[in-house]
Amino acid sequence: MTDLLGERLFVAAVTPMRADEAVDLDSLATLVDAEIARGVEGVYVGGSTGEGMLLSVEERIAVGREAVRAAAGRVPVVAHVGAMTTRDAVVLARAAQRDGVAAISMIPPLYYRYSTAEVTAHYRAVIDAVDLPFIVYNIPQFTGRDVVDGGYEELLALPQVIGIKHTSQNLFGAERLVARYPDVALINGFDELYLPARMVGATAAIGTTVGLQLELFRSMRAREAAGDVEGARAVQVRVNETVEGMVQEGVFAAVKYLVGKYAVECGPCRRPMPSLDQDGRARLDAVWERLLQNIETTRAEDRIAG
Ligand code: MN9
Secondary structure, three states, X not given: OHHHHOOOEEEEOOOOEOOOOOEOHHHHHHHHHHHHHHOOOEEEEOOOOOOHHHOOHHHHHHHHHHHHHHHOOOOOEEEEOOOOOHHHHHHHHHHHHHXXXXXXXXXXXXXXXXXXXXXXXXXXXXXHHOOOOEEEEEOHHHHOOOHHHOOOHHHXXXXXXXXXXXXXXXXXXXXXXXXXXXOOEEXXXXXXXXXXXXXXOOOOEEEOOOOOXXXXXXXXXXXXXXXXXXXXXXXHHHHHHHHHHHHOOOHHHHHHHHHOXXXXXXXXOOOOOOOOOHHHHHHHHHHHHHHHHHHHHHHHHHHHHO
């Protein structure tokens, strides 16, 4: 089970769409293949980056199936199965198992104010419906709930729960989760906090920009492992230049555009998620050029050091 996560760098994959916002499965296959060729160590589909909550259940099942097919066993595929209803989440989880995903992951249910006991029951129903490792997706900025606040002890003690994808700036909370749940991996969710999260015990990472700047993430991991924290920090600064430039344009539209530079055109986002305009694309061209320079610089430094 720990093998599945380890220190793996997972790309949170976008869901390519055609101009009419229909899901483009052919481009998804091309994307998954290109990301693996680039060296990503895992693929996470149907999450925030993948606009999972903007897709129908059928579309999400098709995305998971196509990603597994394209990955062809080279790296694990994790499917996000969070949904408004327990019923839909169970359907997604069962399909994910049938189609060969390595693990599933899930946000808590949205909109209504459920108690932690009700949220736990939702999680349990999905976990019990399949025989798959499970990753709790903690993203308080979107869900209004935070695992750090407590109340999820029963959930986190389940043997199926192998990790928490922590997409939160709360590093104290992250450290407390690591301390309280040593058997549950803390997976970094904010690319801009990869190194700081590693410092408090995060192991793997799942992120929007992991594919784009994979070499930088690998370099950070290697430098940190070699005890060169200052060097790793210098790379985090470079990663954050990219993240800042993307967040200014809307990170999901931005990543759809930028993966087109090395993989495949991924089209617009599904409304109401905004897409880019011409000026946004031009600004991202500059972000991309800067990223290429940053990769070159990092490579050169690592060559000298290594
Ligand atoms: O979960 C992503 N978070 C969101 C992963 O989608 C909210 C991150 O990878 C961010 O997109 C990225 C930029 O903030 O770190």
